[in-house]
Amino acid sequence: MDKTYQDAFHELGRSWEVSPELFEKLQEITCHMYLPSTHTTEVNKLRYELFCARRGEVESSQLPPCEDCLFMHALRANYQAAIWRRSLQSQPFVANPTDCGWMTDEDGKLAVNWMRGSPAPDAVMQLLSCKCVRSCELPKCTCLSNGLKCTDMCRLQTCQNKAMKKSR
Numbered sequence: 121m122d123k124t125y126q127d128a129f130h131e132l133g134r135s136w137e138v139s140p141e142l143f144e145k146l147q148e149i150t151c152h153m154y155l156p157s158t159h160t161t162e163v164n165k166l167r168y169e170l171f172c173a174r175r176g177e178v179e180s181s182q183l184p185p186c187e188d189c190l191f192m193h194a195l196r197a198n199y200q201a202a203i204w205r206r207s208l209q210s211q212p213f214v215a216n217p218t219d220c221g222w223m224t225d226e227d228g229k230l231a232v233n234w235m236r237g238s239p240a241p242d243a244v245m246q247l248l249s250c251k252c253v254r255s256c257e258l259p260k261c262t263c264l265s266n267g268l269k270c271t272d273m274c275r276l277q278t279c280q281n282k283a284m285k286k287s288r
Contacts, residue, residue, distance in 0.1 A: 125149055133201025136215040138194050146194050147187070154184045163187050180266060188235045195221030196232070234267065249273035256281045 128145035138146075148161040160166045163184045170183055185193065199220035206212035218224060223233040240248075249271060250256060250263045256270055256279040263270045269283035270276070 132198050133203075133205040136199070136202055136220065138191070138198050142198075143191060143194055147190065150184050150190060163190055186235070186239075188237055192221045192233055192235055239266070239268065250275065252276045252279065255279060 124145060128142060128149060131139075131142050131145075144161070147163050150163055151158050151160050151166045154166060155170065158166060158169075160169060164187045167183045167186060171178055174182075184190070199215065199217060199222075203214065206214070217230060218233075221233055222230050225231040248263065248266075248268060250261045252261050252270075252275060254276070256264055256274075256276060258264050261270075261281065263274065264281055270279050270281045271283070274282075
């Protein structure tokens, strides 16, 4: 297994893209970091297995990242490794970071692009809720802690984290 890990990390930064083969190896490494005895090599399957094994009584921090988030992290790690690999070149080609797991925020500053898709289907998102009483603030608000907007299911209906209703 050590050779697989070494080969995967040796590949980081060779190209500006993360190949499907490299990402498969990174998923396998991630699965073994969260559960060394697993034979599962896909993070989404391992997330499901751990969730079921603990009958849903699990904090999100105890689960591996979902495949989408792991891929975005792999893009950013690969980008940094690629910068380092080219550090001794006098005029290296440097890919656009927004193609490598980053985005620009409202102020034009570079920010982490955590995922490409929605964290869950819309039907599930409507079921999520926090139990905040006076205000929704980190670290107590589970919505904020997971990077989500508060929903109609949340206890506090007047918080600043509430999603704006779309007019029809």
